[in-house]
Amino acid sequence: AQTVTQSQPEMSVQEAETVTLSCTYDTSENNYYLFWYKQPPSRQMILVIRQEAYKQQNATENRFSVNFQKAAKSFSLKISDSQLGDTAMYFCAFMNRDTDKLIFGTGTRLQV
Amino acid sequence: DTGVSQDPRHKITKRGQNVTFRCDPISEHNRLYWYRQTLGQGPEFLTYFQNEAQLEKSRLLSDRFSAERPKGSFSTLEIQRTEQGDSAMYLCASSGTRNTEAFFGQGTRLTVV
Numbered sequence: 001a002q003t004v005t006q007s008q009p010e011m012s013v014q015e016a017e018t019v020t021l022s023c024t025y026d027t028s029e030n031n032y033y034l035f036w037y038k039q040p041p042s043r044q045m046i047l048v049i050r051q052e053a054y055k056q057q058n059a060t061e062n063r064f065s066v067n068f069q070k071a072a073k074s075f076s077l078k079i080s081d082s083q084l085g086d087t088a089m090y091f092c093a094f095m096n097r098d099t100d101k102l103i104f105g106t107g108t109r110l111q112v
Numbered sequence: 113d114t115g116v117s118q119d120p121r122h123k124i125t126k127r128g129q130n131v132t133f134r135c136d137p138i139s140e141h142n143r144l145y146w147y148r149q150t151l152g153q154g155p156e157f158l159t160y161f162q163n164e165a166q167l168e169k170s171r172l173l174s175d176r177f178s179a180e181r182p183k184g185s186f187s188t189l190e191i192q193r194t195e196q197g198d199s200a201m202y203l204c205a206s207s208g209t210r211n212t213e214a215f216f217g218q219g220t221r222l223t224v225v
Contacts, residue, residue: 002179037216043218045155045205047213047214091154094119102214104154104155106154
């Protein structure tokens with residue numbers, strides 16, 4: 001069974017600074033997707049960034065980038081130039097390409 | 113608003129009562145997912161549909177839970193004989209094709225008293 005671990009329950013960062021959120025996962029699969037989702041207080045979950053496991057190049061979306069280390073099963077999220085609107089719960093999630101269901105970590109609460 | 117919508121947003125019910133939640137996915141999406149999120153935890157997968165077919169059910173989905181998607185459009189999640197442990201946020205998500213982004217609704221928060 002796949003598992004996703006986020007070891008940082010809470011993080012804080014000053015505006016305009018950079019923060020990195022950690023995520024590790026465990027799977028025996030070779031084809032999968034990894035995601036970071038953002039859940040602002042009392043608002044719906046939205047996708048921040050996705051990474052396909054077969055791609056070696058790290059995904060980037062504007063101020064958001066990932067450090068994907070497939071051998072180490074690590075998938076961290078870097079937020080550059082942090083903004084007040086980045087305050088939210090951040091969830092790391094794994095998806096097996098055969099099942100399509102998302103397996104989430106316990107989340108990291110980020111306060112900017 | 114063309115996003116995923118869920119109704120009601122909040123539900124308070126007495127233990128033992130039945131409740132039903134509705135999810136309207138994005139109109140062209142053929143996949144629909146239900147997740148449950150308890151306080152301080154990430155969402156946990158419950159079940160998903162491709163069109164009207166229910167393809168997978170989690171072991172978390174006890175016999176008191178049933179989900180339907182009769183015409184491949186909206187879906188309902190019913191919980192019979194609610195228990196206090198059912199108190200949670202129930203999230204619905206939809207996606208268009210395999211392995212693409214899942215769009216989430218705002219959830220239905222259930223409180224069983």
